[in-house]
Amino acid sequence: MxxxxxxxxxxxxxxxxxxxxxxxxxxxxxxxxxxxxxxxxxxxxxxxxxxxxAPGLVDVHVHYREPGFTYKETIRTGSQAAAHGGFTTVCAMPNLDPVPDSVERLQDVQARNAKDGVVHIKQYASITQRRQGKCLTDFEALKSAGAFAFSDDGSGIQEAGTMYLAMKKAAEYNVPLVEHIEDNSLLFGGVMNAGQRAAELNLPGMLGLSESSQLARDLILAQQTGVHYHACHLSTKESVELVRWAKAKKINVTCEVAPHHLLLADDDIPRDDPFYKMNPPLRSKEDRQALIDGLLDGTIDMIATDHAPHSEDEKKGSMCQASFGITGSETAFALLYTAFVKKGIFKLEQLLEWMSVIPAQKFHLKNAGALLPGxxxxxxxxxxxxxxxxxxxxxxxxxxxxxxxxxxxxxxxxxxxxxxxxxxxxxx
Structure with a gap:
């Protein structure tokens, strides 16, 4: 043809x-x-x-829910949504049931991806068994079976010793370690950013410290181990500063920001509305501006959607009971183009670099991110x-x-x- x-x-x-x-x-x-x-x-x-x-967009952070949670999303519907948004390569997180923490389970998900996906789907394996943050998976075997990178996304690795050993393994086998940065002991049951708007809505707040404190730990460990460490969905000005410091120190770190954190701040939450509940939460206007500045100065490498579909029942009622998460595959490019390129804040070329070229380069996706003969x-x-x-x-x-x-x-x-x-x- x-x-x-x-x-x-x-x-x-x-x-x-x-x-x-x-x-x-x-x-x-x-x-x-x-x-x-x-x-x-x-x-x-x-x-x-x-x-x-444009080169097909590349999203290094999506959730397709299959197997285990197909009432939220399937590989078919998730990849169709990606195609609708202009994405041709996506990287699917391992918070599934069963978790792809063994060769057999990884190969099962890969077979489903190949059968039902309408775009290219790279599959993460988990860092720890059952994503419980305790026992490491077999990095060598999982990489040999086709794991593109390792993550426990949806959960942060709580113990520094576990993270250190995981980084050593990832460095040994030359695979990216992709971390959901969150210290659970600092969450205190929060459902949105801790601040004035949370007080006005009478909702428990989530401290930005839960992100930045664990990121600081991880960056020091990454400096010691030499791993390619990738920080998911940065949301605070402190996190941007930490990554900026790490890059100045030549630590092998990359990071992403989600569209919603660029587009909205906590002041934009109109009411107790679960559609505004995501993790990490929408932060302050100062945090949002720091993320924009971080993209523009190269501290933040790329944009990734963190596409996280849920059922209607899971996003009803109060933020206190609803699930965390927001979809993004079908809206990301248009919203960012409208909010930033049309207003002269970003150049179109920059947006395409952040959403296609750079993620392909940083994660060594050789067939993505460029329109070239062959x-x-x-x-x-x-x-x-x-x-x-x-x-x-x-x-x-x-x-x-x-x-x-x-x-x-x-x-x-x-x-x-x-x-x-x-x-x-x-x-x-």
Whole structure:
């Protein structure tokens, strides 16, 4: 099968330029101007004049809930949601039942990913058995079986000794250790950021210290072990400062920020509404600005959604009882483009770097994050010009737990290609 994408605004090698892209048998065969004039007889031609053609987005942090929690999400619905958002490679966390903590269990999830996923799915193995933070898994065997990285996400590693030994193993086998940074002893039953807004809503607060204190511990351990340590979903100004210090010290650390922490602060929570309950929580305006500044100065490497779908029943009532989590796959690019690129805070090129190029580079995903001859034709096409509304009925995820429904935005996904095949196309 051959496809010619014509006249689009292509992001390639750090530049935006009008180019055609020729796809043959799932690979990019050529990029250039007016390829149709070269006598190439493509079986399918798509005119994308006025549309952005980007490397497929890369999300290193999603939750697909299968096996164990398919009432929240399945691999099929989660990956369809990713394609809807322009993502072509995602990395799925191991907080499943059973946890992928053995070769057999990891291979079971990988087989499900391959069978039902419509995008490329890289699978995390857990750091500890059953994600209980005690006994380490067999890093060597799990890496050999295809684990792309290791994480206990959803839970922080509470004991420093366990984290130190895990880092030594990850460094030995040259795999990233990806940490949900949270000291449970400092949570005190909180459900939103500790501060004035929590007091106004009469809700128990979560200290930013629970994140930054454990991050400080981990960075010192990473300095000693040489591991590639990746910090999930930074949310506080102190965490940004700690990573900035670590990078100045040449510690091998990368980190991510979630779209919702860039877009909202705790002051934006209108009422006791579970759709605003996520972990880490929405922090202060000062924290939010520190995250934006951290992206702009290179302290924060990338944006990752932490797509965390839940059932409607789990997101009803008070924040005190509801589950933590917010969806993000289908809304991330459009919301960030509208809030930051349209307003001149970020450049479009920067947003594409943070959401595609850099995560692929930092996690050594060789076939992702670039539009180059010979690479997989993993491509996202966006409409930057026409406003649209985020509507619940258009979501492909089982989870609709986002406060952004009803927002009008720009940057709607027109189509998504994985290995040259259209896996999402906007209906006319």
């Amino acid at each position: 051959s496809t010619l994408l014509e006249n689009g605004l292509v992001y390639q090698a750090g530049q935006l330029q009008q180019l055609d892209i020729l796809i043959i048998e799932g690979k990019i065969m050529a990029l250039g101007k007016n390829l149709s004039k070269l006598g190439i007889d493509a079986q399918k031609k798509i005119n994308l004049a006025g549309k952005l053609i 690479k997989n034709a993993d491509i996202a096409v966006f409409n930057l010009d026409d406003e649209f509304e985020l509507r619940k009925e258009n979501y492909l995820s089982k989870g609709t737990n986002t406060p952004f429904t009803g927002i009008k935005a720009y940057g709607e996904t027109e189509m998504t290609f994985v290995d040259g095949k259209i896996v999402y196309q906007k209906e006319d």
